[in-house]
Amino acid sequence: MEIEFINEGWIFQLGYIGAMIRLFKVKEKQRELVENANGGAPTKKQSPGELRLHKDISELxxxxxxAITFPNGKDNLMNFEVSIRPDxxxxxxxxxxxxxxxxxxxPHEAPKVKCKTKVYHPNIDLEGNVCLNILREDWKPVLNINTVIYGLYHLFTEPNYEDPLNHEAAAxxxxxxxxFESNVRRAMSGGYVGQNFFTRCI
Incomplete structure (x- = not known):
């Protein structure tokens, strides 16, 4: 049954609109079937976060x-690793x-960052949690992955004892x-600092 609405000179026919919606759904279904038949995975709509991350990575x-690596391949760019070798x-x-x-x-939420290398550092605890202000209260959507990596690099060139996670190392x-320098060298060479054993990373 068709119902007509007259509104400011326009006539909308619900029956016609319903038919068009059904046609779009059929076309979408056909496209999915063709993709599946060709062995291609159905295309997944990217979240705003993924789109922004693509932009950030292209502008690194x-x-x-x-260095940045993607252990899970190009299908999972939202999880990646960064290695830092201070010079x-x-x-x-x-x-x-x-x-x-x-x-x-x-970028409305900061990335979650953990250090996978056990390190003797005032701003990184032994579980790999990182104390960096731009990953917490000072995060703003205008910041990006590049900023975070530079912030992490800065932690190694200028460790900060005033905002510690590892209070012993900070003291x-x-x-x-x-x-402190001697303890860092011992930890990086693979050995004990106090009760804690560190694997070699040098």
Whole structure:
């Protein structure tokens, strides 16, 4: 049954509109069947976070000491790893691996970042949690992956004892920088610092 609405000179016929909607659904179904028959996976609509992340990755401008990899391949860009090899400071020569998990609502939520390399560091605890202000209260949607990687790199060139996660390491850095340097070298070479064993990363 067709019902007509007259509104500001326009006539809308519900029967016609319903038929058009059904036709669109049939076309969509046919497209899916063709894709499946050809062995192609149905195309998945990208979230705004994925679209923004694609843009961020295409515009990366990293120092030579940083590298990004995608262990799960191109189908999962929202989870990736970044390795940082500081070329100055206490951590010179070490290689530190970080995992990134990016939310579908990125950039309205900061990426979740963990250090996969056990490290003796005032701003990274022994479980790999990272204390970096732009990953917490200072995150803003105008920031991007490039900014975060530079922030992580900065933690290694200038560790900060005033905002610690590893309070013991922070106290040593504050009170005895020479001992702190010795502890960092021992940890990176693979050995014990206090009760904690660190695997070699140098």
């Amino acid at each position: 401008n990293l120092p030579k000491s940083c 100055e400071g206490y951590y010179l020569g070490g290689t530190f691996l970080f995992s990134f998990q990016v939310s579908p609502i990125y 040593v850095l504050r009170d005895n920088p020479k001992m």
